[in-house]
Amino acid sequence: MIIKLERLKVRSSKSEEAIDITGRVEEVVQKSGVRNGFVNVLTAHTSSGLLVTEGIPCLEEDILTHFARVFPEDADYHHHRYLDYDGRLGFNAEAHLKSVLGGIQCIFPIENGSIVKGSRQTIYFMEYDGPLERTCFVQVLGEER
Amino acid sequence: MIDFHTHPVLIQELADKYPDYRRMAREVFQIGNNFQPLEVFLLQMDVAGIECAVLLPIDCARVRGLAVSSNEQVAELCARSPRFIGFASVDPLKEGAAQELERAAKSLGLKGLKLDPALQDFPPDHPKAFSVYEAAAALKMPLVIHTGMSWAPGTALEPGHPLKLEKAVRQFPGLNFVFAHFAWPWVWEAVAMALKYPNVYLDTSCLYYDSPREFFQFVFARQIPTTLLERSLRGKLVFGSNYPRVEIKNMVRALRSLSLTEGCLKKILLGNAKMLLGITDDH
DSSP: OEEEEEEEEEEOOSSSEEEEOHHHHHHHHHHHTEEEEEEEEEESOTTEEEEEEEOOHHHHHHHHHHHHHHSOTTSOOTTOEEETTTTEEEOOHHHHHHHHHHOSEEEEEEETTEEOOOTTEEEEEEESSOSOEEEEEEEEEEEEO | OEEEEEOOOOBHHHHHHOTTHHHIIIIISOOOSOOBOHHHHHHHHHHHTOOEEEEOOBOOHHHHSSOBSOHHHHHHHHHHOTTEEEEEOOOTTSTTHHHHHHHHHHTSOOOEEEEOHHHHTOOTTOHHHHHHHHHHHHTTOOEEEEOSOOOSTTOOSGGGOGGGGHHHHHHOTTSOEEEEGGGTTOHHHHHHHHHHOTTEEEEOOOOOSSOHHHHHHIIIIIISOHHIIIIISTTTEEOOOOBTSSOHHHHHHHHHTSOOOHHHHHIIIIIHHHHHHTOOTTO
Protein backbone atom coordinates (compact mmCIF):
# COMPACT_ATOMS: atom_id res chain seq x y z
CA MET A 1 0.00 0.00 0.00
CA ILE A 2 1.27 3.44 -0.95
CA ILE A 3 -0.02 6.71 0.50
CA LYS A 4 1.73 9.72 -1.00
CA LEU A 5 0.99 13.42 -0.54
CA GLU A 6 2.28 16.10 -2.93
CA ARG A 7 1.83 19.86 -2.59
CA LEU A 8 1.41 21.55 -5.96
CA LYS A 9 2.10 25.27 -6.22
CA VAL A 10 -0.35 26.99 -8.56
CA ARG A 11 0.22 30.63 -9.43
CA SER A 12 -2.72 32.63 -10.72
CA SER A 13 -2.22 35.84 -12.65
CA LYS A 14 -5.75 37.24 -12.62
CA SER A 15 -8.43 38.10 -10.08
CA GLU A 16 -10.44 35.10 -11.22
CA GLU A 17 -9.10 32.30 -13.31
CA ALA A 18 -9.69 28.65 -14.22
CA ILE A 19 -6.31 26.90 -14.37
CA ASP A 20 -6.08 23.44 -15.91
CA ILE A 21 -3.98 21.22 -13.60
CA THR A 22 -4.95 17.85 -15.11
CA GLY A 23 -1.48 17.15 -16.48
CA ARG A 24 0.19 17.99 -13.18
CA VAL A 25 -2.14 15.65 -11.27
CA GLU A 26 -1.51 12.85 -13.79
CA GLU A 27 2.21 13.37 -13.33
CA VAL A 28 1.91 12.97 -9.55
CA VAL A 29 -0.07 9.75 -10.08
CA GLN A 30 2.49 8.35 -12.50
CA LYS A 31 5.39 9.13 -10.16
CA SER A 32 3.61 7.70 -7.12
CA GLY A 33 4.13 4.03 -8.01
CA VAL A 34 0.43 3.26 -7.39
CA ARG A 35 -1.13 0.72 -9.77
CA ASN A 36 -4.74 0.64 -8.60
CA GLY A 37 -6.24 3.11 -6.12
CA PHE A 38 -7.47 6.68 -5.84
CA VAL A 39 -6.17 10.21 -6.23
CA ASN A 40 -7.71 13.05 -4.25
CA VAL A 41 -7.05 16.70 -5.16
CA LEU A 42 -7.86 19.44 -2.65
CA THR A 43 -7.21 23.17 -2.58
CA ALA A 44 -5.66 24.53 0.60
CA HIS A 45 -7.49 27.88 0.36
CA THR A 46 -11.03 28.92 1.18
CA SER A 47 -11.17 31.59 -1.53
CA SER A 48 -10.30 29.14 -4.31
CA GLY A 49 -11.78 25.88 -5.56
CA LEU A 50 -11.37 22.64 -7.46
CA LEU A 51 -13.72 21.81 -10.32
CA VAL A 52 -14.06 19.10 -12.91
CA THR A 53 -15.70 19.99 -16.20
CA GLU A 54 -15.10 19.93 -19.94
CA GLY A 55 -11.85 21.71 -20.73
CA ILE A 56 -12.93 24.43 -23.12
CA PRO A 57 -12.55 28.22 -22.75
CA CYS A 58 -16.26 28.99 -23.22
CA LEU A 59 -17.15 26.89 -20.17
CA GLU A 60 -14.34 28.41 -18.13
CA GLU A 61 -15.80 31.82 -18.91
CA ASP A 62 -19.37 30.72 -18.21
CA ILE A 63 -18.49 29.32 -14.81
CA LEU A 64 -16.72 32.51 -13.73
CA THR A 65 -19.38 34.78 -15.20
CA HIS A 66 -22.30 33.00 -13.61
CA PHE A 67 -20.62 32.50 -10.26
CA ALA A 68 -20.11 36.28 -10.29
CA ARG A 69 -23.80 36.73 -11.05
CA VAL A 70 -24.77 34.55 -8.09
CA PHE A 71 -22.29 36.22 -5.73
CA PRO A 72 -21.71 39.83 -6.86
CA GLU A 73 -18.78 41.69 -5.32
CA ASP A 74 -20.92 44.49 -3.97
CA ALA A 75 -23.64 42.49 -2.26
CA ASP A 76 -24.34 42.85 1.45
CA TYR A 77 -21.94 40.43 3.16
CA HIS A 78 -21.35 40.09 6.90
CA HIS A 79 -17.75 39.18 6.11
CA HIS A 80 -17.01 42.82 5.20
CA ARG A 81 -15.52 43.76 8.55
CA TYR A 82 -12.19 43.96 10.37
CA LEU A 83 -10.72 40.54 11.14
CA ASP A 84 -8.35 41.04 14.05
CA TYR A 85 -6.74 37.61 13.63
CA ASP A 86 -5.72 38.58 10.08
CA GLY A 87 -4.84 42.23 10.73
CA ARG A 88 -7.04 43.33 7.87
CA LEU A 89 -10.58 43.56 6.65
CA GLY A 90 -12.36 40.65 5.08
CA PHE A 91 -14.05 41.81 1.91
CA ASN A 92 -13.79 38.75 -0.29
CA ALA A 93 -16.96 37.04 0.84
CA GLU A 94 -17.92 36.41 -2.77
CA ALA A 95 -14.70 34.45 -3.29
CA HIS A 96 -15.44 32.26 -0.26
CA LEU A 97 -19.00 31.67 -1.40
CA LYS A 98 -17.91 30.69 -4.91
CA SER A 99 -15.54 28.21 -3.30
CA VAL A 100 -18.39 26.74 -1.27
CA LEU A 101 -20.66 26.52 -4.30
CA GLY A 102 -18.12 25.08 -6.70
CA GLY A 103 -16.39 22.80 -4.25
CA ILE A 104 -12.82 22.38 -3.14
CA GLN A 105 -11.82 18.85 -4.10
CA CYS A 106 -12.18 16.03 -6.59
CA ILE A 107 -11.41 12.33 -6.53
CA PHE A 108 -10.59 9.93 -9.38
CA PRO A 109 -9.85 6.22 -9.53
CA ILE A 110 -6.45 4.96 -10.63
CA GLU A 111 -6.21 1.85 -12.79
CA ASN A 112 -2.98 0.33 -14.07
CA GLY A 113 -1.03 3.43 -12.98
CA SER A 114 -3.25 6.01 -14.75
CA ILE A 115 -6.16 8.22 -13.75
CA VAL A 116 -9.52 6.89 -14.95
CA LYS A 117 -11.68 9.78 -16.10
CA GLY A 118 -14.07 10.72 -18.84
CA SER A 119 -12.44 11.86 -22.06
CA ARG A 120 -13.71 15.42 -21.61
CA GLN A 121 -13.09 15.76 -17.90
CA THR A 122 -10.53 18.39 -16.98
CA ILE A 123 -9.35 19.21 -13.46
CA TYR A 124 -9.37 22.93 -12.79
CA PHE A 125 -7.87 24.92 -9.97
CA MET A 126 -10.33 27.79 -9.58
CA GLU A 127 -8.90 31.14 -8.49
CA TYR A 128 -11.57 33.43 -7.06
CA ASP A 129 -9.36 36.08 -5.39
CA GLY A 130 -6.06 36.30 -7.22
CA PRO A 131 -3.47 36.81 -8.31
CA LEU A 132 -1.77 34.64 -5.70
CA GLU A 133 0.49 31.67 -5.33
CA ARG A 134 -1.69 28.83 -4.07
CA THR A 135 -1.23 25.27 -2.86
CA CYS A 136 -3.12 22.15 -3.92
CA PHE A 137 -2.83 18.89 -2.05
CA VAL A 138 -2.68 15.82 -4.25
CA GLN A 139 -2.88 12.56 -2.32
CA VAL A 140 -2.46 9.22 -4.04
CA LEU A 141 -3.51 6.03 -2.27
CA GLY A 142 -3.42 2.45 -3.54
CA GLU A 143 -1.57 -0.78 -4.13
CA GLU A 144 1.98 -0.74 -5.37
CA ARG A 145 2.85 -1.47 -9.01
CA MET B 1 -0.87 54.84 -12.19
CA ILE B 2 1.08 54.97 -8.92
CA ASP B 3 0.16 53.39 -5.59
CA PHE B 4 1.63 55.73 -2.97
CA HIS B 5 1.09 53.45 0.03
CA THR B 6 2.24 49.81 0.16
CA HIS B 7 4.17 47.79 2.75
CA PRO B 8 6.54 45.01 1.59
CA VAL B 9 5.84 42.73 4.54
CA LEU B 10 4.76 39.46 2.90
CA ILE B 11 7.56 38.90 0.39
CA GLN B 12 8.56 35.23 0.30
CA GLU B 13 12.12 35.97 -0.85
CA LEU B 14 12.71 38.26 2.15
CA ALA B 15 11.11 35.75 4.52
CA ASP B 16 13.55 33.10 3.25
CA LYS B 17 16.54 35.42 3.58
CA TYR B 18 15.99 37.32 6.84
CA PRO B 19 15.39 35.28 10.02
CA ASP B 20 13.24 37.94 11.76
CA TYR B 21 11.10 38.86 8.76
CA ARG B 22 8.31 36.35 9.45
CA ARG B 23 8.10 37.38 13.10
CA MET B 24 7.99 41.03 12.03
CA ALA B 25 5.01 40.34 9.76
CA ARG B 26 3.11 38.29 12.32
CA GLU B 27 3.95 40.04 15.59
CA VAL B 28 4.75 43.65 14.70
CA PHE B 29 2.81 44.40 11.53
CA GLN B 30 0.30 41.77 12.64
CA ILE B 31 -0.88 40.39 9.36
CA GLY B 32 -1.99 36.79 8.97
CA ASN B 33 -1.88 36.33 5.19
CA ASN B 34 0.50 33.93 3.45
CA PHE B 35 3.91 35.04 2.24
CA GLN B 36 3.96 35.37 -1.53
CA PRO B 37 6.70 35.48 -4.18
CA LEU B 38 7.72 38.99 -5.21
CA GLU B 39 6.22 38.34 -8.62
CA VAL B 40 2.77 38.12 -7.03
CA PHE B 41 3.19 41.70 -5.73
CA LEU B 42 3.80 42.77 -9.33
CA LEU B 43 0.81 40.72 -10.53
CA GLN B 44 -1.36 42.40 -7.90
CA MET B 45 -0.23 45.72 -9.35
CA ASP B 46 -0.93 44.49 -12.89
CA VAL B 47 -4.53 43.47 -12.22
CA ALA B 48 -5.14 46.84 -10.56
CA GLY B 49 -3.60 48.74 -13.47
CA ILE B 50 -0.80 50.10 -11.25
CA GLU B 51 2.55 50.75 -12.90
CA CYS B 52 4.62 51.76 -9.85
CA ALA B 53 4.27 51.30 -6.10
CA VAL B 54 5.83 53.23 -3.25
CA LEU B 55 7.29 50.81 -0.68
CA LEU B 56 7.03 52.04 2.91
CA PRO B 57 9.07 50.67 5.82
CA ILE B 58 8.48 51.74 9.44
CA ASP B 59 11.40 51.95 11.86
CA CYS B 60 9.57 50.97 15.03
CA ALA B 61 12.37 48.75 16.41
CA ARG B 62 12.86 50.84 19.57
CA VAL B 63 9.33 50.16 20.82
CA ARG B 64 8.27 47.01 18.93
CA GLY B 65 11.57 45.10 18.86
CA LEU B 66 11.70 44.93 15.06
CA ALA B 67 11.27 47.36 12.20
CA VAL B 68 8.47 46.80 9.69
CA SER B 69 10.94 46.16 6.84
CA SER B 70 14.31 47.88 6.90
CA ASN B 71 15.56 50.61 4.58
CA GLU B 72 18.03 48.07 3.19
CA GLN B 73 15.27 45.56 2.42
CA VAL B 74 13.29 48.26 0.62
CA ALA B 75 16.36 49.22 -1.40
CA GLU B 76 16.91 45.53 -2.21
CA LEU B 77 13.40 45.23 -3.62
CA CYS B 78 13.82 48.42 -5.63
CA ALA B 79 16.95 46.93 -7.17
CA ARG B 80 14.89 43.91 -8.25
CA SER B 81 12.19 45.89 -10.04
CA PRO B 82 12.11 49.39 -11.53
CA ARG B 83 8.39 49.43 -10.69
CA PHE B 84 9.14 50.01 -7.00
CA ILE B 85 9.86 53.41 -5.47
CA GLY B 86 11.48 53.01 -2.07
CA PHE B 87 10.98 55.24 0.93
CA ALA B 88 13.07 55.27 4.09
CA SER B 89 12.02 55.28 7.70
CA VAL B 90 13.99 56.47 10.72
CA ASP B 91 13.19 56.69 14.40
CA PRO B 92 13.03 60.40 15.26
CA LEU B 93 13.81 59.70 18.93
CA LYS B 94 17.00 57.80 18.08
CA GLU B 95 20.32 59.63 18.02
CA GLY B 96 21.46 60.47 14.52
CA ALA B 97 18.05 59.96 12.89
CA ALA B 98 18.56 62.89 10.51
CA GLN B 99 21.95 61.54 9.45
CA GLU B 100 20.47 58.09 8.94
CA LEU B 101 17.86 59.59 6.65
CA GLU B 102 20.55 61.32 4.66
CA ARG B 103 22.42 58.03 4.27
CA ALA B 104 19.23 56.28 3.14
CA ALA B 105 18.73 58.94 0.50
CA LYS B 106 22.31 59.17 -0.72
CA SER B 107 23.57 55.61 -0.31
CA LEU B 108 20.40 53.57 -0.81
CA GLY B 109 18.69 55.91 -3.24
CA LEU B 110 15.44 56.07 -1.27
CA LYS B 111 13.07 58.78 -2.41
CA GLY B 112 10.93 59.75 0.56
CA LEU B 113 10.36 59.36 4.28
CA LYS B 114 7.74 57.29 6.08
CA LEU B 115 6.83 57.87 9.72
CA ASP B 116 4.13 56.39 11.93
CA PRO B 117 3.92 58.30 15.24
CA ALA B 118 1.53 55.74 16.75
CA LEU B 119 3.53 52.61 15.91
CA GLN B 120 6.87 54.35 16.48
CA ASP B 121 5.57 55.91 19.70
CA PHE B 122 6.69 59.51 19.28
CA PRO B 123 4.67 62.72 19.44
CA PRO B 124 4.60 64.25 15.94
CA ASP B 125 5.27 67.67 17.48
CA HIS B 126 8.35 66.46 19.42
CA PRO B 127 11.44 68.68 18.87
CA LYS B 128 13.48 65.65 17.76
CA ALA B 129 10.89 64.90 15.10
CA PHE B 130 11.40 68.44 13.83
CA SER B 131 15.07 67.65 13.15
CA VAL B 132 13.94 64.79 10.93
CA TYR B 133 11.37 66.97 9.16
CA GLU B 134 14.12 69.49 8.56
CA ALA B 135 16.41 66.81 7.09
CA ALA B 136 13.64 65.50 4.84
CA ALA B 137 12.93 69.02 3.60
CA ALA B 138 16.63 69.57 2.86
CA LEU B 139 16.75 66.26 0.96
CA LYS B 140 13.54 67.16 -0.91
CA MET B 141 11.95 63.92 0.27
CA PRO B 142 8.16 63.86 0.63
CA LEU B 143 6.93 62.58 3.98
CA VAL B 144 4.19 59.96 4.18
CA ILE B 145 3.02 60.10 7.77
CA HIS B 146 0.42 57.91 9.39
CA THR B 147 -2.58 59.92 10.46
CA GLY B 148 -5.95 58.76 11.71
CA MET B 149 -6.73 55.58 13.56
CA SER B 150 -4.14 52.85 13.90
CA TRP B 151 -5.29 49.27 14.37
CA ALA B 152 -1.97 48.29 15.95
CA PRO B 153 -2.50 47.06 19.52
CA GLY B 154 -0.82 49.17 22.18
CA THR B 155 -0.96 52.33 20.13
CA ALA B 156 -2.73 55.53 21.13
CA LEU B 157 -5.16 57.40 18.93
CA GLU B 158 -3.93 60.89 19.80
CA PRO B 159 -0.64 60.89 17.79
CA GLY B 160 -2.74 60.23 14.69
CA HIS B 161 -4.69 63.46 14.93
CA PRO B 162 -3.77 65.62 11.93
CA LEU B 163 -3.76 68.86 13.94
CA LYS B 164 -0.78 67.45 15.87
CA LEU B 165 1.15 68.15 12.65
CA GLU B 166 0.04 71.72 12.11
CA LYS B 167 3.07 73.28 13.78
CA ALA B 168 5.44 71.18 11.65
CA VAL B 169 3.48 71.89 8.49
CA ARG B 170 3.75 75.62 9.16
CA GLN B 171 7.42 75.48 10.14
CA PHE B 172 8.51 73.47 7.07
CA PRO B 173 6.65 74.86 4.07
CA GLY B 174 9.25 73.23 1.82
CA LEU B 175 8.40 69.73 3.08
CA ASN B 176 5.45 67.99 1.43
CA PHE B 177 3.42 66.07 4.00
CA VAL B 178 1.20 63.24 2.79
CA PHE B 179 -1.32 62.43 5.51
CA ALA B 180 -1.93 58.71 5.16
CA HIS B 181 -5.35 57.07 5.52
CA PHE B 182 -7.08 60.40 4.95
CA ALA B 183 -6.64 60.82 8.73
CA TRP B 184 -9.87 58.94 9.28
CA PRO B 185 -11.90 59.59 11.44
CA TRP B 186 -10.57 63.18 11.56
CA VAL B 187 -11.48 63.68 7.95
CA TRP B 188 -12.63 67.29 8.15
CA GLU B 189 -9.51 68.37 10.05
CA ALA B 190 -7.38 66.71 7.37
CA VAL B 191 -9.42 68.32 4.62
CA ALA B 192 -9.07 71.72 6.28
CA MET B 193 -5.30 71.34 6.43
CA ALA B 194 -5.06 70.19 2.84
CA LEU B 195 -7.18 73.13 1.75
CA LYS B 196 -5.24 75.65 3.82
CA TYR B 197 -1.64 74.52 3.49
CA PRO B 198 0.01 74.09 0.09
CA ASN B 199 2.38 71.43 1.50
CA VAL B 200 -0.34 69.09 2.85
CA TYR B 201 -1.55 66.18 0.72
CA LEU B 202 -3.83 63.27 1.60
CA ASP B 203 -3.68 59.64 0.56
CA THR B 204 -6.74 57.51 -0.06
CA SER B 205 -5.64 54.45 1.92
CA CYS B 206 -8.51 54.59 4.38
CA LEU B 207 -10.53 51.49 5.11
CA TYR B 208 -11.76 50.74 8.60
CA TYR B 209 -14.99 48.82 8.11
CA ASP B 210 -17.27 47.45 5.39
CA SER B 211 -15.87 46.84 1.92
CA PRO B 212 -13.55 49.34 0.18
CA ARG B 213 -16.38 50.46 -2.07
CA GLU B 214 -18.84 50.87 0.81
CA PHE B 215 -16.27 52.73 2.92
CA PHE B 216 -15.33 55.08 0.07
CA GLN B 217 -18.99 55.76 -0.65
CA PHE B 218 -19.43 56.71 3.00
CA VAL B 219 -16.31 58.83 3.48
CA PHE B 220 -16.08 60.45 0.05
CA ALA B 221 -19.76 60.85 -0.72
CA ARG B 222 -21.57 61.20 2.61
CA GLN B 223 -18.98 62.18 5.25
CA ILE B 224 -17.59 64.79 2.85
CA PRO B 225 -19.10 65.68 -0.52
CA THR B 226 -17.46 64.10 -3.58
CA THR B 227 -17.47 67.56 -5.15
CA LEU B 228 -14.89 68.60 -2.56
CA LEU B 229 -12.45 66.08 -4.07
CA GLU B 230 -13.44 66.91 -7.62
CA ARG B 231 -13.27 70.68 -7.35
CA SER B 232 -11.04 71.70 -4.46
CA LEU B 233 -8.75 68.79 -3.57
CA ARG B 234 -8.03 67.23 -6.96
CA GLY B 235 -4.46 68.50 -6.76
CA LYS B 236 -3.96 67.36 -3.16
CA LEU B 237 -4.87 63.66 -3.23
CA VAL B 238 -2.75 60.64 -4.06
CA PHE B 239 -3.98 57.10 -4.48
CA GLY B 240 -2.75 54.73 -1.78
CA SER B 241 -3.97 51.19 -1.14
CA ASN B 242 -2.22 50.12 2.08
CA TYR B 243 -1.46 46.76 0.39
CA PRO B 244 -1.26 44.03 1.68
CA ARG B 245 -3.82 45.00 4.31
CA VAL B 246 -6.11 45.31 1.32
CA GLU B 247 -5.63 44.23 -2.29
CA ILE B 248 -4.74 47.12 -4.59
CA LYS B 249 -7.42 46.16 -7.13
CA ASN B 250 -10.18 46.63 -4.54
CA MET B 251 -9.02 50.13 -3.63
CA VAL B 252 -8.70 51.20 -7.27
CA ARG B 253 -12.18 49.90 -7.89
CA ALA B 254 -13.52 51.73 -4.83
CA LEU B 255 -11.97 54.99 -6.01
CA ARG B 256 -13.41 54.53 -9.48
CA SER B 257 -16.87 53.92 -7.98
CA LEU B 258 -16.99 57.57 -6.90
CA SER B 259 -18.49 60.11 -9.26
CA LEU B 260 -15.17 61.67 -10.20
CA THR B 261 -14.23 62.85 -13.67
CA GLU B 262 -11.43 61.13 -15.59
CA GLY B 263 -9.39 64.31 -15.26
CA CYS B 264 -9.65 64.25 -11.48
CA LEU B 265 -8.92 60.50 -11.31
CA LYS B 266 -5.85 60.97 -13.45
CA LYS B 267 -4.46 63.47 -10.99
CA ILE B 268 -5.23 61.25 -7.98
CA LEU B 269 -3.91 58.07 -9.60
CA LEU B 270 -0.86 59.54 -11.30
CA GLY B 271 -0.26 63.28 -11.69
CA ASN B 272 -0.09 64.30 -8.05
CA ALA B 273 2.17 61.38 -7.15
CA LYS B 274 4.54 62.20 -10.00
CA MET B 275 4.73 65.79 -8.83
CA LEU B 276 5.48 64.75 -5.23
CA LEU B 277 8.15 62.31 -6.41
CA GLY B 278 9.69 64.78 -8.81
CA ILE B 279 9.03 62.51 -11.79
CA THR B 280 9.00 64.38 -15.05
CA ASP B 281 7.35 63.16 -18.23
CA ASP B 282 10.65 62.29 -19.88
CA HIS B 283 11.36 59.63 -17.20
